[in-house]
Amino acid sequence: MSNITNFIFQFGQSLTEEQKNIFNKYGVIQFKNFVDKETVKDFITEIQNVEEQLISSGTQKVNGIPLKFGVNTDGRKFIQRIAFTSQYSKTLSNFLKDKRLAQLAELLYPYEGRIGENEKDGLVLNHYVNTPDSEYKQLGWHTDSPRDIFLGSRIMPMLNVGLHLDDYPFEKGGLRVLAGTHNQGLFKLLFRKKYFVDNDPDPKEIGFDIEAGDLTVHDGRLWHRVQRSSFFGDESRRRVMYIPIITGAYKPRHANSPTPFYHKLALPKLEQYRETFRWSNLKKGLNLSRIAADNDVRNTVNQ
Ligand SMILES: O=C(O)CCC(=O)C(=O)O
Numbered sequence: 001m002s003n004i005t006n007f008i009f010q011f012g013q014s015l016t017e018e019q020k021n022i023f024n025k026y027g028v029i030q031f032k033n034f035v036d037k038e039t040v041k042d043f044i045t046e047i048q049n050v051e052e053q054l055i056s057s058g059t060q061k062v063n064g065i066p067l068k069f070g071v072n073t074d075g076r077k078f079i080q081r082i083a084f085t086s087q088y089s090k091t092l093s094n095f096l097k098d099k100r101l102a103q104l105a106e107l108l109y110p111y112e113g114r115i116g117e118n119e120k121d122g123l124v125l126n127h128y129v130n131t132p133d134s135e136y137k138q139l140g141w142h143t144d145s146p147r148d149i150f151l152g153s154r155i156m157p158m159l160n161v162g163l164h165l166d167d168y169p170f171e172k173g174g175l176r177v178l179a180g181t182h183n184q185g186l187f188k189l190l191f192r193k194k195y196f197v198d199n200d201p202d203p204k205e206i207g208f209d210i211e212a213g214d215l216t217v218h219d220g221r222l223w224h225r226v227q228r229s230s231f232f233g234d235e236s237r238r239r240v241m242y243i244p245i246i247t248g249a250y251k252p253r254h255a256n257s258p259t260p261f262y263h264k265l266a267l268p269k270l271e272q273y274r275e276t277f278r279w280s281n282l283k284k285g286l287n288l289s290r291i292a293a294d295n296d297v298r299n300t301v302n303q
C-alpha cells in the first residue's frame with residue numbers, strides 16, 4: 001500500500017507530455033487545487049440545493065437512474081448518490097463547460113472524448129458517511145466498464161473525472177486503485193476480483209492524499225474501490241463529483257429512459273457465471289438480460 005505522491009500535478013494551460021505519459025502508463029492522475037476553496041464551498045451549497053429540491057419533490061430517479069438515499073449524521077434523510085446533478089444547477093452545468101475539463105479528453109487519444117453531461121449517469125455526486133444507517137460507507141472493487149456490456153455495447157474507452165469536495169488524506173480512506181490495470185485484457189477486466197463484494201485491501205493498491213478542490217482522473221477500465229473511512233460520523237464525510245468523459249455514439253438519457261440493468265442486477269452474480277463466460281461471447285458483447293431475469297432485482301452498489 002502506498003500513496004501516489006509521485007503522480008501529482010498542477011493543471012497548467014494544457015496537458016503536458018509527462019502528464020499524458022503518466023496517465024497512459026498508470027491509468028490514473030491527480031491534479032492539485034483544480035478549483036479553489038471558495039468554489040468548493042459554492043459547489044457544496046449547489047449540491048445541497050439540488051438535494052433539497054429532489055427530496056421535497058419526492059424524486060426517486062433521474063433519467064431512469066435511481067437516487068440512493070440514506071440517513072445523515074443528524075438523523076435526517078439525505079441522498080448519497082445523485083445522477084445528472086448538473087441538470088438541476090446552472091453553476092454545476094457551467095463548470096462542465098470549463099475548457100480545462102474538455103482538454104482532459106486528450107487523455108483518450110486516439111479516441112475523441114466528450115463530456116457526458118446527458119449520457120451514462122451524467123454528473124454524479126457520491127456522498128459517503130460512516131454511520132450505522134449509511135447506505136454508502138465504502139465501495140467494493142470494480143471497474144466502470146461492465147456497465148457498457150450491460151447496456152449491450154462494446155466497452156469503449158472513457159475517463160471518470162473526480163472533483164473532490166472534502167479533504168481526504170490517504171490514512172483516512174477514500175479512493176484506492178490498481179495502477180496500470182486499465183491495460184489488462186477483457187478477462188482480467190471482468191474477473192480479476194469479485195465485483196463490488198470484495199472490499200479487501202490489495203498489496204499493490206495505491207491511494208491519494210486528497211485536498212478539497214483536487215481532481216483525479218481514472219480510466220474506466222482501471223480496477224478501483226473506495227476504502228471506508230477510519231473515522232465515524234461527520235468526520236468521515238466524503239463528497240466527490242464524477243464527470244464522465246466518453247467516446248462512441250451519442251446516447252443521451254432523458255426523463256423517460258429505462259433503468260439500466262447494472263442498477264438492478266446483482267453484479268456479484270457475475271461470479272456464478274465466471275466459468276461459463278466464453279471468449280466468443282465476450283468479444284461480441286454479452287447479452288446479460290437472461291442473467292438479469294434469473295436474479296432478484298436489487299440495487300448492487302450498496303455496501
Ligand atoms: O467515490 C469514488 O471516489 C469512486 C466512486 C466510483 O468508483 C463509482 O461510483 O463508480
Ligand SMILES: [Fe+2]
Nearest residue numbers: 142143144224
Ligand atoms: Fe467506479
